[in-house]
Amino acid sequence: MDNNYQIVKRVSALIALSDQEFADFFPGELARELQSLLPDARRVRLPLADPADWTRLWQESSPELLISAWQTPSLNSSLSPEHLHGLRYVCHLAGTVRRLIPRELIANGLVVTNWGDSIAPTVAECALMLILMALRRASYWAVAMHRDGKWKDNGTMTESLIGRRVGLHGFGGIARSLVPMLRPFTNQIAAYSPHVPDAVFAQYDVRRVTTLQELFANSDVVVELAAATPANYHIVTESLLRAMPEGGVFVNVARGSVVDEAALIRVAREGRLQIALDVFETEPLPPDSPLRGLPNVTLLPHLGGPTRDRRRDSGALALRNIRAWLRGEPLEAVVTLEVYDRAT
């Protein structure tokens, strides 16, 4: 760990987290490092007993730096521009900040960072698990063994990832974490991502495909990793899903909106694909969703990442960013207006 930092100047900081969030994001040594970086920081333990305390806190402390996560109250409702006047940087420990931060604050120069790619390894790990589960029918067997008293028979189908053709839709941080996890099983890895330079494909030794049609038609396993931009809304169509080979595996650990879920349900019901989903168009997934109960569908309740034990990776990124901000150096994982607008 790099402890070679200098406090450029003392800043007023507000750490607005629940006790659980603080413990998960800044365990042990990370909490001590945060204390060293921001000796004057005020720590608020959420949730607040009285929501009006949120306004009072801002009046009292008028922080330049806010450290926030899921439990942090919005900067929108109860705070006036006057309260927020001194705020220069929000170091958000989770993903989207749309609930927390009004767009105009960023437009007016507020610096915001989030967990960025620090969660990529755990989401990639989730994708690998879902691939293996779909091939092995592990979700079917979890239900059949626990609830239905079953055992295998001569017709039981099991498949391996060894030697399979894997297609990645998207080639950002998660895909780049996933590639080395796939390597012990297969070298047949392709990706579709129009804006990523050829040099990155070469660096990861991943074959570039130039159309989604080609990706779906020539992959035994497709992993959905595309960003939930307006351009990607329902980009995975029924026609693409039907282009996959018989017995193919479709995994989504990106966002539900990327897939035409009604089409996915139609294809899932036919049983010719194995489908594994961590994300859905409507979350929480409605109790009566037709996806629930299908034997060829693996379901998780949006647990991709970060796992509880790896929230520390976001905490470590936050410490790097706070140190850089104190020194006036560039930050990682900055939530620009472009990032803000495409977040979901």
Next chain:
Amino acid sequence: MDNNYQIVKRVSALIALSDQEFADFFPGELARELQSLLPDARRVRLPLADPADWTRLWQESSPELLISAWQTPSLNSSLSPEHLHGLRYVCHLAGTVRRLIPRELIANGLVVTNWGDSIAPTVAECALMLILMALRRASYWAVAMHRDGKWKDNGTMTESLIGRRVGLHGFGGIARSLVPMLRPFTNQIAAYSPHVPDAVFAQYDVRRVTTLQELFANSDVVVELAAATPANYHIVTESLLRAMPEGGVFVNVARGSVVDEAALIRVAREGRLQIALDVFETEPLPPDSPLRGLPNVTLLPHLGGPTRDRRRDSGALALRNIRAWLRGEPLEAVVTLEVYDRAT
């Protein structure tokens, strides 16, 4: 593929498999290679319409070589020593041959091979999947999402393999296949296997531990890979399981008899460990087994390996062995009397 073989002499061979077994073990090119190696082989399609045909077949063909798998009738019941007089080599495509071959045939010089370590990669893959599922609580969520209409809440626990200490009980073929699959997640890999030389540990960069107590006490994840020898019967005791750290993961893809299952059930019921099992003391697992229904237990019906699509690896090993046998060269995966006696 090595097609540089010579038929030393024509031998009479009997291929006694079901159509499904033949297609799985010798798909495409492998079937053509088998045909080239054994042009005079007689192929019997199992199951036989009349069990008496088995005796008649041996009278007619008196094979020197038998290619067998799960569906092949026993050499025990309906065949006399006279029928088996010419038999010199049984190339068995599956694991244990105890059901198929009387011990005295091997004692009297019959050469037998089985699938050996050709299945190791798929069993290792199953172990990795079970580790990830246990950490992520994926079996719990499979049941909860499909049958109980649930979604996550603030208390939902998820964990990652990243940076975890993994302990392997056993360091044979499966463990050696598993190590590279674990590397993208962790370098903290230890193993306990008293008879494996230090050089092998060094080759795989795995730390040797000298007692099981040390392995269980200092691993976040323990993978059971020990052979089902008499010495290993119930070697995993309640005391070892209780030595694991809180929240630890115990995976068994070896054999049920290696673990004191009554003790495992007591520990499982307390919920402090995550447990993932592909094998059991009694198989099929009884419908009323207390393991069924526990939320911290992942269950599979002995599907470790090989998966259906990788039975071809056993077929490829069989072709190598048949070619070597025709040339009088040494064989792989030989079922010696020692192997025969410890098989389960």
